[in-house]
Amino acid sequence: MSEKKIRIGIIGLGPVGMILAVHFREAGCDVLICDNDKIKTNQIKNEGILLENAIQKKAKFENIYFSGAELLQKNPDYIFISLKTYQVESVLKEISENNTSFFISAQNGIDVENMLSEKLGESRIARMVINFAGNLSAPNTAKVTFFNPPNYIASLDERKKNVADKISSLLNSVQLQTESISSFELAKRTWEKTILNASLSALCGIGRFTMAEAMAFPDTIELVEQIIEEAVEVAEAEKIRFPDDFIRNCLRYLKKGGNHYPSLAGDLMNNRETEIDYLNGKIVEYGRKHYIRTPLNLSMVNMVKAMTQKNLLSQVSSPAITGQKSKLNLKTQKSPKGNCFMGIDLGSAYTKFTVIDEDKNIVFRYILKTLNKDKVAAKHIINAIHGEFPVKFSCATGYGRKNFPDADIVKTEINCAAEGANELLHGEKNILDIGGEDIKVIRCDKQGRVENFYLNDKCAAGTGAFLTEIAERAGLDIKEMSRLASQSEYKQELNSFCTVFAKTEIMKWIFDGVPIDNLAKGIYLSIGNRVAKMRIDPSVPVVMIGGVIAHHPFLKTLLEEKFHQKVVVLEEPQYVVSYGAALIAKTQSVSFIKQTEQGKSSTEFV
Structure with missing residues (x-):
């Protein structure tokens, strides 16, 4: 009789989950995978998971689920949680109802395994410290940016060390080197990895640096070094000892990080929640426990949280704006x-x-x-x-x-x-579409038929591309422009519609000390005046569509002043x-x- 296959469940198919899934499949396990992104799961169902760059492998999967509850019902022997920390809450209820599986936290940060152990007890929990990274280049493809072996795994309960031994043996058999360690050494390896993550992740997100860019400037390297020094002092208060050359080795490690964004930085730049509480936040928390000041780590936490809050607020429409x-x-x-x-x-x-x-x-x-x-x-x-x-x-x-x-x-x-x-708003209308490279005015009759249309497509003046380039030169955050402009009484516009000359004009405004809210208003005024010169019939309603109005709502207010009538912005205009x-x-x-x-x-x- 053939030996029963080990059944591995993986909840969360980011790069970490994908890399683990492919290797456990290669190791001969029965692998069950789960993610709530249907685009991703359908693509994996059809083509499998592809790993490229630092690790090049591919595997097909039969057991693919859309929810954690479905996977948990299959009672795998071991279940890896490779979700972001802020996503774990969504599966905790289902996890707490599972009485048979052993759970492994494959996540970044300090104390992340506690979310599981508080529900299930330490005897059914292990923690894996991941030393590889990647990003998704397609829904079913993980580009592995680096792997600095080994990974580490430990059972929280020393009596269950055989579980860590079994998992490490499986991964070692397929060259994903993983060392089984004691629960006591786990604390050191967790702090070591968290210090590396905390040293650059927040900084890259705030400054929009790749790891390579952040480690290319002496000023940012100095910040990174001081963040590490604060963390090491806190770790030592927790009785965790590092070798004398630890900080120097950290800097060497980070310089090899490559031209990619850390996971937290990507979340921050894409308006998602972050794991800052379990990275720099834990360093600050343990520092307070020992009365150790950690001003740089605290600054990173507060700045990331402020930016996250701003990003979330910017996604909620404000009538005033x-x-x-x-x-x-x-x-x-x-x-x-x-x-x-x-x-x-x-x-x-x-x-x-x-x-x-x-x-x-x-x-x-x-x-x-x-x-x-x-x-x-x-x-x-x-x-x-x-x-x-x-x-x-x-x-x-x-x-x-x-x-x-x-x-x-x-x-x-x-x-x-x-x-x-016309399907969304019947009747006669002017449709105004400000796109990435042109502006269109489409005149529709009462039956919704196109009577005429006009294009501004000879140059990018007044378009999304123009707006993005000029805003970048002015140092303006696109998401903040409408709010800033709504606070300004500025009346001066850019004189030039040419992007090249407009950039020069913006620089003059900056050198002249023009406030940032006036810069935003001036840019919008130039676009509004450009649009107002197009052939728009003032006797019929104006309807706006396109990505520019979706992200620059102040243009609606401005154009209503120009047209002396209400402008309708269709929902989800892009x-x-x-x-x-x-x-x-x-x-x-x-x-x-x-x-x-x-x-x-x-x-x-x-």
């Missing part, structure tokens, strides 16, 4: 009715995906940067959408529509914008064009199929 948004609803429906239809808007800056069902309900939306390196990611998303929804027909639009072979038909963004806007493309796909699917059967092959309809 945004004005009244359209009440039109674009809510995503979970269960599609009948066949589905997909619209893809390939813009110059971002690609937007929208899927609707037979009743025109939106069942899925997704946005992705339009970059060459993301062509594979776009393909993955298309495949995942087809795997999740019964897509009968699709329509591509935008700048890249004719270079996108996966769509059934292509349409101009003029038609798609009109279709989407998806209106892809929504229109999906509507066209639905409408034209029947006629296109008939034309195809008759031998016609034209794919672009006017």
